Amino acid sequence: MTQSIVVQVGQCGNQIGCRFWDLALREHASVNKKGIYDEALSSFFRNVDSSVKRDDATVSGGKISSLKARAVLIDMEEGVVNELLQGPLGELFDSKQLITDVSGSGNNWAVGHKLYGAQYQEQIVENVRRTAEHCDSLQSFFVIHSMGGGTGSGLGTFVLNLLEDEFPEVCRFITSVYPSAEDDVITSPYNSVLAMKELTEHADCVLPIENQSLVDIVNKINQMANSGKPGASLKQSSSTIASNCGGIKGQEKPFDAMNNIVANLLLNLTSSARFEGSLNMDLNEVTMNLVPFPRLHYMVSSLTPLYTLADVNVPPRRLDQMFSDAFSRDHQLIRADPKRSLYLACALMVRGNVHISDLRRNIERLKPSLQFVSWNQEGWKTGLCSVPPVGHSHSLLALANNTCVKPTFIELKERFLKLYKKKAHLHHYLQVDGMEQSCFTEAISSLSSLIEEYNQLDATRGLVMADAPRLSIAT
Amino acid sequence: MCFSSRSFRDTNIILGHGGRGNNWAYGYHGQHSESENSLLKQTMESLRKEVERRDSYSGTVLLHSLSGGTGSGLGARLCETIREEFPLGHILSVTVAPHHMGESPLQHFNSLLCLSWLQRYADGVLLFHNDDVLRRMVAMSGRKTADAMSGHSSQISLSAMNSHIASCLAGLMYPVQTLTTGSGLSIGMEPWELLRSVCPMPSMKFLHVTQRSTSDLMVLLESALGCLMVKDAVQGDSLCINQQGHLHQHYSTAVLAVARGNHDNSFFSSVNSVLMKLKQGYRCVPWNPTPIDYWTELTSMFLSRIKSQSLTLCANHSSVMDYLNRVLERARAMYEAHAYLHWYWKYHCEEEDFRQAFETLGTVLEDYSSAGD
Numbered sequence: 001m002t003q004s005i006v007v008q009v010g011q012c013g014n015q016i017g018c019r020f021w022d023l024a025l026r027e028h029a030s031v032n033k034k035g036i037y038d039e040a041l042s043s044f045f046r047n048v049d050s051s052v053k054r055d056d057a058t059v060s061g062g063k064i065s066s067l068k069a070r071a072v073l074i075d076m077e078e079g080v081v082n083e084l085l086q087g088p089l090g091e092l093f094d095s096k097q098l099i100t101d102v103s104g105s106g107n108n109w110a111v112g113h114k115l116y117g118a119q120y121q122e123q124i125v126e127n128v129r130r131t132a133e134h135c136d137s138l139q140s141f142f143v144i145h146s147m148g149g150g151t152g153s154g155l156g157t158f159v160l161n162l163l164e165d166e167f168p169e170v171c172r173f174i175t176s177v178y179p180s181a182e183d184d185v186i187t188s189p190y191n192s193v194l195a196m197k198e199l200t201e202h203a204d205c206v207l208p209i210e211n212q213s214l215v216d217i218v219n220k221i222n223q224m225a226n227s228g229k230p231g232a233s234l235k236q237s238s239s240t241i242a243s244n245c246g247g248i249k250g251q252e253k254p255f256d257a258m259n260n261i262v263a264n265l266l267l268n269l270t271s272s273a274r275f276e277g278s279l280n281m282d283l284n285e286v287t288m289n290l291v292p293f294p295r296l297h298y299m300v301s302s303l304t305p306l307y308t309l310a311d312v313n314v315p316p317r318r319l320d321q322m323f324s325d326a327f328s329r330d331h332q333l334i335r336a337d338p339k340r341s342l343y344l345a346c347a348l349m350v351r352g353n354v355h356i357s358d359l360r361r362n363i364e365r366l367k368p369s370l371q372f373v374s375w376n377q378e379g380w381k382t383g384l385c386s387v388p389p390v391g392h393s394h395s396l397l398a399l400a401n402n403t404c405v406k407p408t409f410i411e412l413k414e415r416f417l418k419l420y421k422k423k424a425h426l427h428h429y430l431q432v433d434g435m436e437q438s439c440f441t442e443a444i445s446s447l448s449s450l451i452e453e454y455n456q457l458d459a460t461r462g463l464v465m466a467d468a469p470r471l472s473i474a475t
Numbered sequence: 476m477c478f479s480s481r482s483f484r485d486t487n488i489i490l491g492h493g494g495r496g497n498n499w500a501y502g503y504h505g506q507h508s509e510s511e512n513s514l515l516k517q518t519m520e521s522l523r524k525e526v527e528r529r530d531s532y533s534g535t536v537l538l539h540s541l542s543g544g545t546g547s548g549l550g551a552r553l554c555e556t557i558r559e560e561f562p563l564g565h566i567l568s569v570t571v572a573p574h575h576m577g578e579s580p581l582q583h584f585n586s587l588l589c590l591s592w593l594q595r596y597a598d599g600v601l602l603f604h605n606d607d608v609l610r611r612m613v614a615m616s617g618r619k620t621a622d623a624m625s626g627h628s629s630q631i632s633l634s635a636m637n638s639h640i641a642s643c644l645a646g647l648m649y650p651v652q653t654l655t656t657g658s659g660l661s662i663g664m665e666p667w668e669l670l671r672s673v674c675p676m677p678s679m680k681f682l683h684v685t686q687r688s689t690s691d692l693m694v695l696l697e698s699a700l701g702c703l704m705v706k707d708a709v710q711g712d713s714l715c716i717n718q719q720g721h722l723h724q725h726y727s728t729a730v731l732a733v734a735r736g737n738h739d740n741s742f743f744s745s746v747n748s749v750l751m752k753l754k755q756g757y758r759c760v761p762w763n764p765t766p767i768d769y770w771t772e773l774t775s776m777f778l779s780r781i782k783s784q785s786l787t788l789c790a791n792h793s794s795v796m797d798y799l800n801r802v803l804e805r806a807r808a809m810y811e812a813h814a815y816l817h818w819y820w821k822y823h824c825e826e827e828d829f830r831q832a833f834e835t836l837g838t839v840l841e842d843y844s845s846a847g848d
Contacts, residue, residue, distance in 0.1 A: 288818050
């Protein structure tokens, strides 16, 4: 079994991270009835004997005594992290896993990346190293951050660079929340484009998420719950992808529902690495199968089902519906329609009571309506994990390497250029030590060439490779 | 772990960490850091000890898949290494080919490389296709339950598919009376005699296996040879166009039939007509004077169904050309697009490996093509 470390940076990163740890505990608790510290738990948690005063009093096997998350929490403001520590999840983290400051990054990528980067470099490396030493077999880092702000975007990508330098063999998965067009941070286009260059060059796999898509999904769930149609009532609230009936009781905070969706994404992505199944899929298989060209590693993700209905009729129909939904525009976590664009590869990670024949049947059924690039007509990667998420009998996470990310990037580029042409707010960036005009020109040029690579692939659409000619004779 | 550890010596169970990422190169070359205590070294060490425990060593049976990283990559490496270390021993591989409609985008490269290694270092390859196995399971379950009410096709699990493959292997490799010595000893030569029967030419090693079991062998023989089993062998179209663009009908160079549960001697009473049917159904080549071999065994291979009878057929059949053609085409298209190659170079694969693999499989296709003339 392998271990993963979560690095949550900035306000958004830490809020999502908080939801992730809560839901992870809930998931393990529902499976692990005996309280034994098993291999599944060890992928994200270590078991510490708190009665012993040593730092590395890790206990393997046996009963759970005190779980510590394999995580590093970084924020240049204290608010979110403090709240996390004071809540019931506080015991998951010891003070050595945190790096905080007080004044924030002022929504400025340069402050996050250049200023705080230099200032905290040593501390970050030491922190991550210590966490990594507690792992027998470290396979991947999960970095969670947002693109539009200063800390998540600037310091987050600085950390990404560090991880690549210090641990080149370990996979880097980045969950990045992209700003929507109506973002209230004026400089978010600058921050995002500057961060994009780092992601393109240093990440192994990026899962872009758009706030607007999360809002739409949450609205859809609420609509379903409140519609009052007969048979449409939702199975107790723990069964929606946006719910958090976990350790944190009381009022759900405004972004909680949206953040839960992202937390569930990470849980589903790592399910096969944690739990058993008939067709296991390790995390390194995700990158190897989905990334045909090193820079094109942006995956559009979709999660189904979003909720389970109380009406438990005809399972197989519902199963097929789950597969269809994964490809519908409403279920994607960014504003994109993969069905109308070109697939480079697609991974289907299935959890729960689903058989290989169901999987095959649905792939054959859906394939005709999807366009795959000519040299990867059968570009599917499938995984089956037997443990379903809490509240569901089965679930599906689809990760698509699809050219439908292009419009998102083009829009981002346009918003950037609008500001850049007027040199708006540029001085705030350039006055930071280490920041130069060339950082901007290089970043926009990196984004442009990325868009161009997607363009070239799009141009090959319709060039389907012909099968070897076959004659069929009536028997 | 899905099997009871009491069946296997602890030192014969060798586990790594983190998988091989569906990457043939990673499986073949292994992790940089573990060169001293690599999976390869550990496996060869355990194999040597097993060989020492035997009075005589005849060969190794290798079970693996073509699409994974460990199965295809480490599998290929083991095949090569075992051949080098035990040049007089046989190597029979049991190889599972992935579903045609994608189990992994890397399956074409992995299959290409592994198949070329098997061609070079194994003596025979029992090739099972997931698509075929699933199709057979669906057909068999359809025959068993007329489940019209549910309105959907039966759910087949991976474990059911694996059971079918295991059953085919048992059908071929469990002891048979035909090979038992006069003093009643079975010396386990079944896999190697199988190779001698169905692999007359070193260039043609790929074997097709199918099986039916029943409570009445005569009914089985009548029905099976009529359509079902041969249809399995022929995989859909009975014609294919070979590389030179000539029309080609599929054919077999050799067939082995193993009948188990022959307690009522029903097999022998009609052996000639059975052999004739097999010869015709499998379209055995005219230049082989004895294309059909058959073994019989009194007891059924199913402990729980003592009266049941089974027929397992292993054929050196040209339909493998269709599969090899597909692998070559897909792999070539991906190679020319330079897709995924950076992962293979990263784990120390070289262009020469690919070039050789394309050439090896191309030659195999030519050999199969001309043997049928």
